[in-house]
Amino acid sequence: MTQLLWLEPGSTDFPPTYLALTDPNGLLAVGGDLSPNQLLAAYQRGIFPWFDETQPILWWSPSPRLVLKPSELHVSKSMRKLFRKAPFTVTTDTAFEQVIAACAEPRDGQDGTWITEEMQEAYIRLHQLGFAHSIEVWDEKRLVGGLYGVALGRVFFGESMFSRASNASKYGFITLIEALQKLEFGLIDCQVHTDHLSSLGAKEVDRQTFEKYLISYIERGTVKDADHPNNKSLKARWPSGLLSD
Structure with missing residues (x-):
């Protein structure tokens, strides 16, 4: 987790997707929120949230897709x-x-x-x-x-x-x-x-x-x-x- 960018709530400034981890495949950033602005900024870049109730918000850009x-x-x-x-x-x-x-x-x-x-x-x-x-x-x-x-x-x-x-x-x-x-x-x-x-x-x-x-x-x-x-x-x-x- 220490290698990952922690997002501020509402931030649309996601890191470049080439920085996504290979293990686990595609994990790119942590934190932020699920506001419309942040979600739409993510989807435009091919990034999506996926996490469970025990985790912070995790953002992913896996390859292959x-x-x-x-x-x-x-x-x-x-x-x-x-x-x-x-x-x-x-x-x-x-x-x-x-x-x-x-x-x-x-x-x-x-x-x-x-x-x-x-x-x-x-x-x-x-x-x-x-x-x-x-x-x-x-x-x-x-x-x-x-x-x-x-x-x-x-x-x-x-x-x-x-x-x-x-x-x-x-x-x-x-x-x-x-x-x-x-x-x-x-x-x-x-x-x-x-x-x-x-x-x-x-x-x-x-x-x-x-x-x-x-x-x-x-x-x-x-x-x-x-x-x-x-x-x-x-x-x-x-x-x-x-x-x-």
Whole structure:
């Protein structure tokens, strides 16, 4: 920890990402807060917070980075068959607080969660400001899956997903990717490798390549007015309302 920069609350002055540790992979800074300004400044640079209730706020920029280009989405035969049956309805931004609370529930074999109450409150605030978004998957009126993340420019930074029915989260994620492709999004940040995401076409890139993508797809606007609801320098176009039925 002594090698890491301690951030002041509200600071947007993150250290260069090449200073991130290799063990643990990508740990860059400690401290600060989860204010809208600090979060948006981090995401613009490819940095995200990840910590548990026993730790201070930890900021990460791992390399390699798992990313998915919407144009390279791979949908398996089994998922195409499921889409033809259309067992679910998918919406966006209709139940953000329910989605993030569901994502925060401990997984099998886990005692706790990294989506602390502090994290939930911070992303709910980003949602209220139009930067964080949720995808909801419904079986009639029952919420059976979903995901949430942050959208800046033409990049969606995925944070977490949950599923209460077989393939529900994947169904919602594929629906979202297809919608973002129509809006000409260039990149979805999946953070770290999972077989689930790789099966959809996600690939690992090094930190330098990832940051070049961010420069290409996000307008480098100021974050000093991030908590102003009319801020347009970073806000993404977003598919609102019903995505599929």
